[in-house]
Amino acid sequence: MNKQLMYGTHALAExxxxxxxxxxxxxxxxxxxxxxxxMAQRLTEIPGGVFIxxxxxxxxxxxxxxASAAGARALTSSxxxxxxxxxxxxxxxxxxxxxxxxxxxxxxxxxxxxxxPSQADYFQATRGGGHGDYRIIVLAPGSVQEIADLTFRAFDxxxxxxxxxxxxxxxxxGQLMEPVIIPKPRQEPLPEKDYIVxxxxxxxxxxxxxxxxxxxxxxxxxxxxxxxxxxxxxxxxRWESYLTDDAELIVIAYGTAARIAKGAIKRLRKDDPNxxxxxxxxxxxxxxxxxxxxxxxxxxxxxxxFEMSAGQMVDDVLLSLEGKGRVHFYxxxxxxxxxxxxxxxxxxxxxxxxxxxxxx
Amino acid sequence: xxxxxxxxxxGGQGVLSVGQTLARAxxxxxxxxxxxxxxxxxxxxxTANCTxxxxxxxxxSPIASEPEFVVALNQxxxxxxxxxxxxxxxxxxxxxxxxxxxxxxxxxxxGIPITDLAAELGNLKVANMVMLGAFIRISNLIVFDxxxxxxxxxxxxxxxxxxxxxxxxxxxGYDYAKDIRR
Numbered sequence: 001m002n003k004q005l006m007y008g009t010h011a012l013a014e015x016x017x018x019x020x021x022x023x024x025x026x027x028x029x030x031x032x033x034x035x036x037x038x039m040a041q042r043l044t045e046i047p048g049g050v051f052i053x054x055x056x057x058x059x060x061x062x063x064x065x066x067a068s069a070a071g072a073r074a075l076t077s078s079x080x081x082x083x084x085x086x087x088x089x090x091x092x093x094x095x096x097x098x099x100x101x102x103x104x105x106x107x108x109x110x111x112x113x114x115x116x117p118s119q120a121d122y123f124q125a126t127r128g129g130g131h132g133d134y135r136i137i138v139l140a141p142g143s144v145q146e147i148a149d150l151t152f153r154a155f156d157x158x159x160x161x162x163x164x165x166x167x168x169x170x171x172x173x174g175q176l177m178e179p180v181i182i183p184k185p186r187q188e189p190l191p192e193k194d195y196i197v198x199x200x201x202x203x204x205x206x207x208x209x210x211x212x213x214x215x216x217x218x219x220x221x222x223x224x225x226x227x228x229x230x231x232x233x234x235x236x237x238r239w240e241s242y243l244t245d246d247a248e249l250i251v252i253a254y255g256t257a258a259r260i261a262k263g264a265i266k267r268l269r270k271d272d273p274n275x276x277x278x279x280x281x282x283x284x285x286x287x288x289x290x291x292x293x294x295x296x297x298x299x300x301x302x303x304x305x306f307e308m309s310a311g312q313m314v315d316d317v318l319l320s321l322e323g324k325g326r327v328h329f330y331x332x333x334x335x336x337x338x339x340x341x342x343x344x345x346x347x348x349x350x351x352x353x354x355x356x357x358x359x360x
Numbered sequence: 361x362x363x364x365x366x367x368x369x370x371g372g373q374g375v376l377s378v379g380q381t382l383a384r385a386x387x388x389x390x391x392x393x394x395x396x397x398x399x400x401x402x403x404x405x406x407t408a409n410c411t412x413x414x415x416x417x418x419x420x421s422p423i424a425s426e427p428e429f430v431v432a433l434n435q436x437x438x439x440x441x442x443x444x445x446x447x448x449x450x451x452x453x454x455x456x457x458x459x460x461x462x463x464x465x466x467x468x469x470x471g472i473p474i475t476d477l478a479a480e481l482g483n484l485k486v487a488n489m490v491m492l493g494a495f496i497r498i499s500n501l502i503v504f505d506x507x508x509x510x511x512x513x514x515x516x517x518x519x520x521x522x523x524x525x526x527x528x529x530x531x532x533g534y535d536y537a538k539d540i541r542r
Contacts, residue, residue, distance in 0.1 A: 175396060176394055259420050340420045
């Protein structure tokens with residue numbers, strides 16, 4: 001397919017279609033309404049395509065659960081308050097080991113908050129979100145192209161590990177139009193699913209459930225999930241390193257915040273090529289690139305975490321560094337997107353402070 | 361090169377579509393480009409605006425913090441967005457609808473009577489395209505002839521019946537801006 005100018009929400013929807021998604025269930029909320037709008041039209045052109053505007057977020061996520069249990073590739077999307085409502089269903093799918101893709105186009109919070117871009121749902125996304133001992137894969141795109149690529153990948157990840165996968169974007173990425181090349185549709189058929197409930201004619205009935213009353217069985221199930229999460233941590237952790245090879249100060253940011261940070265670093269390095277500043281951008285927020293951050297201690301002493309929140313991912317950076325290095329935080333919560341110039345000033349201040357303390 | 365432009369006006373004046381048209385044309389020149397519509401609690405009949413960023417390299421922020429250009433198609437936008445321009449920035453406005461008496465001294469301004477020019481073409485709805493033609497002439501951001509050549513792709517199949525009219529409107533604005541002494 002050729003390069004097209006597309007909204008982030010539309011690119012997500014189209015990439016899902018190309019990945020073999022045939023079911024969308026959702027309930028409207030700003031700033032992601034263009035996604036269901038696109039799907040409402042597009043799924044009518046897909047054989048077996050199903051689009052339902054559900055009566056609530058709860059209904060939508062449970063329709064995803066049902067479609068997934070029947071073997072379909074299913075998508076739902078919402079924004080922060082709506083994702084809170086979906087947590088029960090996500091927890092059930094984690095327990096039942098059902099694949100699904102959930103897009104959260106984050107807005108300001110808590111509560112109804114506002115409709116401006118925010119990164120306030122990091123904790124909710126990366127700690128499971130619902131009740132119970134579980135994790136989901138969380139992918140954080142930073143451009144419209146990456147929204148398309150990661151959404152396409154999300155469906156494969158979900159099926160491979162039988163796990164819900166969340167695309168964590170924000171209001172700006174959703175509304176933004178950029179040139180994008182949508183991934184080509186997969187040619188090979190989807191992998192056979194030996195657990196789905198598709199009619200038991202000629203075989204033993206199957207049961208998909210999250211209720212396990214026997215404590216020993218439940219414990220074994222929890223350990224099984226835990227081993228799966230370990231495997232995902234080993235295999236699926238993704239990040240981007242930008243100018244980190246010689247960096248003494250590393251900026252850590254994801255999504256929209258990371259592209260602002262990259263712009264800030266470019267400015268700083270242009271003004272003063274001797275400034276040893278780089279960017280480490282987590283692409284998977286869970287699993288978090290703990291190892292990459294720890295290894296960066298070979299050159300870096302200082303870390304500058306920037307988030308469009310009052311500080312959430314910074315906890316994971318601190319955990320990754322195990323007490324080593326100095327961690328600084330800069331946050332703009334509430335729907336504010338700072339300029340690269342503003343961020344550059346803040347980074348420069350930390351950098352020169354670091355240089356002064358090093359000399360002593 | 362990194363140039364940011366805010367297109368602003370009444371909802372319905374076509375400021376979003378003109379922004380998208382420019383963004384598509386720039387994309388066809390293999391430029392890096394972002395298009396970001398305003399996204400507040402807007403009301404029908406209220407103001408609309410979008411920001412188009414065109415660059416030779418990856419674009420960090422698509423938000424118009426210090427735009428090089430502001431294009432204002434009505435009076436409220438003229439007031440609201442001239443304050444966003446840094447000193448030395450340029451403001452293009454719809455001289456048919458905007459009274460430009462209160463204007464900052466540290467920015468350049470160009471008035472184009474796009475509503476009148478569109479009326480001469482027989483369709484007020486293409487006033488936005490008249491402005492885009494003038495904007496391309498003045499900003500030199502993209503190659504006008506190449507845009508005209510690719511216009512069917514840029515506008516898409518939906519606008520095919522209006523291709524000729526849009527082309528005329530772009531040309532009218534482009535030619536008008538040629539003769540402006542700045």
